[in-house]
Amino acid sequence: MKKKILLFVFSISLAIHAQQQSPKVGNEFYQNPIFAGDYPDPSVIRDGEDYYIVHSSFNYYPGLLIWTSKDLVNWKPITHALQKSVGSVWAPDLVKYNNKFYIYFPANNTNYVVWADTINGPWSDPIDLKIGNIDPGHFVDDKGNRFIYFSDGSYVPLSPDGLSVVGKTTHAYDGWKIPNDWSIECFCLEGPKMLKRGDYYYLTVAEGGTAGPATSHMVISARSKSPFGPWENSPYNPIIRTKDSSEKWWSKGHATIIDDINGKWWMVFHGYENGYYNMGRQTLLQPIEWTKDGWFKMKEGIKTEDVIKKPAGESIKSDFMLSDAFTGAKLNPQWQFFDEYDSQRTTFSSNGIKIKGKGAGIGQSSPLLCTPSDHSYTAEVEVEIEGNASAGLVLFYDTKLFTGIAFDKENIMAILRVWQFPTVKGVNKTHLFLRLEKKEQIVNMFYSLDGKDWVKIENSAEVSSFNHNVLSGFMSLRLGLSAVGEGLVTFKNFIYRPIF
Numbered sequence: 001m002k003k004k005i006l007l008f009v010f011s012i013s014l015a016i017h018a019q020q021q022s023p024k025v026g027n028e029f030y031q032n033p034i035f036a037g038d039y040p041d042p043s044v045i046r047d048g049e050d051y052y053i054v055h056s057s058f059n060y061y062p063g064l065l066i067w068t069s070k071d072l073v074n075w076k077p078i079t080h081a082l083q084k085s086v087g088s089v090w091a092p093d094l095v096k097y098n099n100k101f102y103i104y105f106p107a108n109n110t111n112y113v114v115w116a117d118t119i120n121g122p123w124s125d126p127i128d129l130k131i132g133n134i135d136p137g138h139f140v141d142d143k144g145n146r147f148i149y150f151s152d153g154s155y156v157p158l159s160p161d162g163l164s165v166v167g168k169t170t171h172a173y174d175g176w177k178i179p180n181d182w183s184i185e186c187f188c189l190e191g192p193k194m195l196k197r198g199d200y201y202y203l204t205v206a207e208g209g210t211a212g213p214a215t216s217h218m219v220i221s222a223r224s225k226s227p228f229g230p231w232e233n234s235p236y237n238p239i240i241r242t243k244d245s246s247e248k249w250w251s252k253g254h255a256t257i258i259d260d261i262n263g264k265w266w267m268v269f270h271g272y273e274n275g276y277y278n279m280g281r282q283t284l285l286q287p288i289e290w291t292k293d294g295w296f297k298m299k300e301g302i303k304t305e306d307v308i309k310k311p312a313g314e315s316i317k318s319d320f321m322l323s324d325a326f327t328g329a330k331l332n333p334q335w336q337f338f339d340e341y342d343s344q345r346t347t348f349s350s351n352g353i354k355i356k357g358k359g360a361g362i363g364q365s366s367p368l369l370c371t372p373s374d375h376s377y378t379a380e381v382e383v384e385i386e387g388n389a390s391a392g393l394v395l396f397y398d399t400k401l402f403t404g405i406a407f408d409k410e411n412i413m414a415i416l417r418v419w420q421f422p423t424v425k426g427v428n429k430t431h432l433f434l435r436l437e438k439k440e441q442i443v444n445m446f447y448s449l450d451g452k453d454w455v456k457i458e459n460s461a462e463v464s465s466f467n468h469n470v471l472s473g474f475m476s477l478r479l480g481l482s483a484v485g486e487g488l489v490t491f492k493n494f495i496y497r498p499i500f
Contacts (some may be wrong), residue, residue, distance in 0.1 A: 056474070099117050234295050393405055
């Protein structure tokens with residue numbers, strides 16, 4: 001009976017969180033972000049009435065999680081397209097061509113492609129295109145020839161199957177000149193996306209640097225009657241840009257423009273939230289409109305932070321959530337390991353996920369991570385250790401910076417900016433419950449012997465500086481489960497709850 005009550009409480013908490021994830025405001029309106037948390041560099045396509053989107057996945061594996069929607073607002077995950085670790089995966093480009101799906105992406109100083117016959121996969125192993133540069137943007141000319149634009153305004157031809165480079169690189173676009181008195185991070189031409197509409201090809205790029213000042217990133221448009229130029233810059237440039245640090249959304253850029261099933265047009269892009277830089281770049285959506293002379297611009301009178309009328313399309317229901325009982329036979333889509341997904345480390349059962357210890361510390365342990373979607377929240381998990389292992393519940397930026405609470409068979413340990421030390425000695429337990437409570441940028445840490453009575457340790461952390469502008473790397477602050485050392489750690493009943 002006790003087990004049934006616990007499962008009921010757990011399922012209720014999951015249902016509440018699933019409801020809170022939705023960006024809908026009523027049935028006809030939404031409010032940004034459409035993806036809360038670290039979902040940068042969105043690449044989106046429409047296939048009939050269905051939309052698909054993918055984001056940069058950096059050092060998190062499995063990578064390249066594909067999502068689907070029918071209204072650009074409500075999304076549910078489909079599958080990870082990348083299982084094999086190839087390094088830090090930056091801005092991808094998702095395309096459909098000749099009834100096959102492709103994702104082009106840069107990693108490890110080269111560019112790769114994965115492909116599949118259906119969006120659900122299976123997806124191929126990554127194929128090395130053996131060419132440098134970043135932010136590949138696939139396009140097809142009027143004769144059906146395939147090319148990739150890169151971040152420096154150059155393009156290169158592809159083979160008919162899209163799986164190899166078959167010619168030289170040609171420079172075609174120099175970007176839009178940013179006024180010298182604007183506060184930007186760098187010129188940094190990035191994220192080319194190509195669209196053919198009417199007689200014109202439209203090239204949408206980002207400039208200004210993806211981080212740095214709030215006013216850095218921006219969306220730039222150019223058009224040409226040939227996909228190879230010459231390019232004419234839009235008189236409405238920058239199409240969108242944060243103009244002042246008092247705004248809610250900073251560094252807005254890296255856009256794809258797309259139409260809905262009723263012929264209305266939209267821009268999908270990313271931005272940092274003012275005051276929550278360590279959440280990473282979140283995915284945003286805003287309507288655009290076409291002018292009589294064939295340019296697009298942001299729709300008048302609408303701000304990114306407004307309540308906005310939703311695009312046409314059905315509002316699908318998603319059961320995506322961060323909470324996880326860990327009773328399934330595979331890794332659920334919210335989870336990724338840092339650096340690599342080694343399936344030999346994990347064992348799945350109805351009694352939790354068992355992970356082999358790795359490394360001498362949390363930074364070397366390839367922790368299992370998920371992406372928080374709220375400013376403030378609690379996260380707790382039941383943990384059991386075997387052998388000479390230690391387990392932790394952490395907020396993880398990268399291998400050199402994380403904070404949280406851990407334990408081994410003798411002590412409760414606090415982790416403050418990688419500094420780890422016993423904070424409660426002589427507990428002598430191998431089965432414990434751990435909890436983190438993040439209130440804005442303050443993190444409090446708790447443990448429990450029975451999952452009911454929680455003890456706050458004396459140590460807390462302040463995490464506002466755990467972000468790219470301080471640390472580089474483009475990472476965000478993610479919730480992590482760590483298994484360290486020689487032994488095994490079983491995690492079960494992970495519960496995530498927003499704090500309002």
